[in-house]
Amino acid sequence: MIQRIQSIWLFLAAIVLILMLFLPIATKEVAGTETGIYTSGLYQTAVAKGAENTKIESFLPLLITNFAVIIICFFNIFNFRKRSFQKRMAIVSIVLVTGFAFWCSIYAKKLPEGIEGASFGIGAYLPAVAILFIVLAIFGINKDERLIRSAERLR
Template structure:
């Protein structure tokens, strides 16, 4: 039963959230120095050409929330026998991802000079992609429930 379609969608959501750890959310260049915002912190480079790092700030709250989301999606793959619990956890995960996106947008204000003029990277779009995969997982869970109910009616 682990080959259910919702397991694939949950796995893809897990992969997307893992990728969010490594992909930049936003990048901004001001006066020859480049700042790159990741989920785990902000990296500032003094000179764009030489690549020498000025400093790095660590943002613990978004990192912790991202790791919790990864674990929640991964553990939920193995709840295929308890579909109602699986569906509730998926909906909870979607709500946490929405809050996580707002948390990340809050931390984009840490860029020097604010958000204006910043270019958004692939990491900024990953929460939306994870939500899409989780919604598809809910559809798969509902399809499984309908299949089980119809099989019980036949008995």
């Protein structure tokens, strides 16, 4: 059934990965300008009030990877009838999110004067939360498999 707990966990993982699009991974203030790393690119803002973000560099491969992982997590919700496939796709999602987080850390080094002294935003911790939700979904899938096996034994 689509109302299973693993559907909720996978949906929350997809929501967390969507939040990665809008929240900064790391920010650093250098010479009166604040530079921030997002999954869509490198943005720079003057510290003065009313200043707007300007995109310095675009990270299109990182953005495409983020969308791909979101789509995989979201469509994995609808594989509830094929639990073994759903579990395999959840494991693939964990690997992809781990690679995505590593790739984000590589892009974070593009901050001016390196990553030293940078403050990490909430976006830096969201891949770990997404992995936690996917692991909880795998536990839910295993629980469903045990329930079905026990129901088949009763017949």
